[in-house]
Amino acid sequence: MLYIKNGHITDPVTGTDEEMNILIEGKLITRVTKDDLSPHLQSDTEIIDASGMIVAPGLMDPHVHFRDPGFTYKEDINSGSKAAAKGGFTTVVCMANTKPVVDNPETLHYIQEKGENTDIHVLQVSTVTKGMQGKELVDMELMAGVGAAGFSDDGVPIMDEKLLYEAFQKAADLDMPISLHEEDHLFVKSLGINAGEAAAKLGLGGADPASEEIMVARDGVIALKTGATVCIQHISSKRSLELIRTFKKMGADLHAEATPHHFTLTENDVLTYGTFAKMNPPLRTEEDRNAIIEGIKDGTIDIIATDHAPHSEEEKSKPFNQSPSGITGLETSLGLAVKELVSKGHISMLRLIEMMSTAPALLYRLKPGSISEDNIADIVIFDPEKIWTVKEFASKANNSPFIGWELPAQVMYTICDGKIIYKS
Numbered sequence: 001m002l003y004i005k006n007g008h009i010t011d012p013v014t015g016t017d018e019e020m021n022i023l024i025e026g027k028l029i030t031r032v033t034k035d036d037l038s039p040h041l042q043s044d045t046e047i048i049d050a051s052g053m054i055v056a057p058g059l060m061d062p063h064v065h066f067r068d069p070g071f072t073y074k075e076d077i078n079s080g081s082k083a084a085a086k087g088g089f090t091t092v093v094c095m096a097n098t099k100p101v102v103d104n105p106e107t108l109h110y111i112q113e114k115g116e117n118t119d120i121h122v123l124q125v126s127t128v129t130k131g132m133q134g135k136e137l138v139d140m141e142l143m144a145g146v147g148a149a150g151f152s153d154d155g156v157p158i159m160d161e162k163l164l165y166e167a168f169q170k171a172a173d174l175d176m177p178i179s180l181h182e183e184d185h186l187f188v189k190s191l192g193i194n195a196g197e198a199a200a201k202l203g204l205g206g207a208d209p210a211s212e213e214i215m216v217a218r219d220g221v222i223a224l225k226t227g228a229t230v231c232i233q234h235i236s237s238k239r240s241l242e243l244i245r246t247f248k249k250m251g252a253d254l255h256a257e258a259t260p261h262h263f264t265l266t267e268n269d270v271l272t273y274g275t276f277a278k279m280n281p282p283l284r285t286e287e288d289r290n291a292i293i294e295g296i297k298d299g300t301i302d303i304i305a306t307d308h309a310p311h312s313e314e315e316k317s318k319p320f321n322q323s324p325s326g327i328t329g330l331e332t333s334l335g336l337a338v339k340e341l342v343s344k345g346h347i348s349m350l351r352l353i354e355m356m357s358t359a360p361a362l363l364y365r366l367k368p369g370s371i372s373e374d375n376i377a378d379i380v381i382f383d384p385e386k387i388w389t390v391k392e393f394a395s396k397a398n399n400s401p402f403i404g405w406e407l408p409a410q411v412m413y414t415i416c417d418g419k420i421i422y423k424s
Contacts, residue, residue, distance in 0.1 A: 003022070004048045006050055007381060011350075014371070016372075027377060064307075087331045088414050093125060150178065151178045172229070192279060193207065196267050202271075233305070237281075244300055258304055263289060278323055293346055307329060310328045332390055335409045338409035377416075
C-alpha cells in the first residue's frame with residue numbers, strides 16, 4: 001500500500017483542485033478523501049507527505065523520439081523511459097523515424113516488447129507511408145490491428161496531396177489520429193534556424209515560416225473534407241496558429257502541439273546557444289513566441305509536447321549547418337511550462353495538467369489519467385515552488401539550451417501502475 005497525504009490534487013478530469021489524501025493498493029487508487037487515513041493503515045504502508053506539493057495525473061508526452069531501433073547511441077527505450085519518469089511522465093508516444101522505420105509489425109513488436117520492460121507506458125505510432133518515402137501508404141488497418149497508437153511521418157512532410165487525402169480517409173475510418181510535420185522545403189534554404197535576423201548574422205538562409213503555413217493551410221482543408229482527427233505538430237508560426245484557429249471554427253477536428261522551447265525561446269537564442277538551439281521547425285520571432293502563448297491561452301493549442309529529440313555530443317559539436325536539429329526535452333518540460341505559462345499568469349495549473357496529461361490521452365483514444373477511486377495510479381508529485389538547476393540528465397543526451405537554468409516545479413515523485421518509479 002502507498003499513502004499520499006496532504007497533497008494538493010490537481011485533476012482536470014474530475015475538476016478537483018484542493019488538498020486531499022490518497023490511498024493506493026496495488027495498481028489502483030482506492031481512496032481519495034479529506035479524512036486522515038493514517039490510523040487505519042497497515043504497518044508496511046509507504047507514506048509520502050506531499051504537503052505543499054501538487055499531486056496530478058501522470059504526464060503524457062505524445063511526441064518523443066527514443067531512437068530505438070537504429071540510433072541507440074543517442075537514446076534507447078530504456079534511457080528514454082528513465083528521462084520520462086524523471087520529468088513526471090508516465091506515458092509517451094514514440095515517433096516512427098527509427099532505423100528501420102516503424103512501417104511493419106515486426107519493428108512495432110520490437111518496440112512494444114522493450115517498452116513493456118520499462119517502468120512507464122510506451123506507445124508507438126506507425127508511419128503513414130512506407131519507408132517514410134511519401135510514395136505509398138502503409139497498411140494502416142494492419143498496423144492499427146497490431147497496436148499502433150496512431151500514424152505519423154514526423155520528421156518528413158508528406159507532399160503528395162492525393163496520398164495524404166487517402167491517409168486521412170483511412171485514419172478517419174479507423175478512428176485514429178494522424179500527426180503531421182508541416183514543412184514545404186521550397187521555402188527552406190537552411191534547416192534549423194528561422195529566416196530572420198539571427199540567420200542573417202550567421203550567413204544562413206534559414207527556414208521561412210511560410211514553409212509551415214502553406215502545409216497547415218492545405219491540411220486544414222483536407223481535414224475538413226475527410227473528418228479525420230489531425231494533430232499539427234510543434235507549431236512555430238503566428239500565421240499557422242491563425243489558420244488552425246480558423247479551421248477549428250469551421251469544424252475541422254484539428255489539434256495542435258506547442259513545445260516548451262517554442263514558447264520560451266526565440267531565434268535570437270541561437271546566437272547564444274548555437275546548435276543546442278537548432279530546432280526543426282526553428283525558433284522564430286518574439287511575435288511568434290507570444291502568438292503561441294496566446295494560442296495556448298485561447299485553446300487553439302491544446303497539447304504541450306516535448307518533441308524530445310536526443311543527439312550525441314559529437315553530433316551537436318559540429319558546425320551549425322552540419323549539426324542535426326533537436327533538443328532533449330522530457331526532463332525540463334514541466335519546469336519550463338510552469339515558469340513560462342503558470343507563474344506568469346497565462347494559464348492555471350489545472351489547465352497546464354490538462355494540456356500535459358488529459359488532452360494527449362484523449363487524442364490517442366485513451367482513458368485520461370485521474371486522481372480518483374478505481375483508476376490506475378499513474379501520478380506525478382511536484383513542488384511548484386521548489387527551484388532546481390538543470391544539469392544532470394537521465395537521458396543519454398544533454399543537447400539542451402537550458403543547462404544551467406533555474407526552474408520551478410521540481411518533480412519529487414513519479415508513480416506508474418502504483419509503483420514509485422522516480423524519487424528526487
